[in-house]
Amino acid sequence: MKEPAQILEVDRLIHEPARLLIVTILSTAEKADFLFLLRETGLTRGNLSTHLSKLEAAGYVEIEKTYRGKLPLTLCSLTSTGQSAFEKYRTQIHQFLKSK
Amino acid sequence: MKEPAQILEVDRLIHEPARLLIVTILSTAEKADFLFLLRETGLTRGNLSTHLSKLEAAGYVEIEKTYRGKLPLTLCSLTSTGQSAFEKYRTQIHQFLKSK
DNA sequence: CAAACTGGTTTTCTTTACAAACTTGTTTTC
DNA sequence: GAAAACAAGTTTGTAAAGAAAACCAGTTTG
DSSP: OOGGGGGGGSOHHHHSHHHHHHHHHHTTOSOEEHHHHHHHHOOOHHHHHHHHHHHHHTTSEEEEEEEETTEEEEEEEEOHHHHHHHHHHHHHHHHHHHOO | OOGGGGGGGSOHHHHSHHHHHHHHHHHHOSOEEHHHHHHHHOOOHHHHHHHHHHHHHTTSEEEEEEEETTEEEEEEEEOHHHHHHHHHHHHHHHHHHHOO
16 A cells, blocks of 8 residues: 555545535635525535535534524534645645646 | 536546545556555455446446466456546546635 | 465445425415 | 415435455465
């Protein structure tokens, strides 16, 4: 086993395409609400919800539940932990794919 | 849903880290035998076997079973289909990660 | 000739991701 | 003013995927 096998250790929480997309969007927006993410990602509500929960459980995303008028409003933002994990993921993938 | 959602369509057969590693190794070697891949990847024999079968089923890898002396020898090589799928995957990921 | 080793494959177990159904509350409509 | 439709999410059920363990056919070793 040589060093290329590092790819086997990428953070699978971020590697999953749906979550990679979510995290990427969040990395460029201070805060995003649930419906915004829903539109941007094209995920179903159920899947967006569960992916966000996983990211929250990992401490990558902070979820703030409030109201817009009388309707529920869920605000999501990347924590600094999430930000670093994302940066790390990006450099790992880059490193791996760039070599031939 | 905007265009970033393209990432949701990456080829998951290649996206899986273990197979990404296998395919990457095969892309630089004409042919690789099972034990070579085993050492390079650090996967277990069982997992290497099933991942190779999936790649074969997809037509990405060709598996040739022969003998080295009296012992079984399994040779693996990337098909042209596999080569293109890999190239496509790389450019997609690159495209996606570079923006931001 | 029995035990250990080679080079794998198949089976079993757990974890995941997705879809569909459900929930809590709020507007509409009749 | 009750029923129906809608909004914003969550929970649940299921099927597929990945990892580990068990297995297997043949070979070499003691």
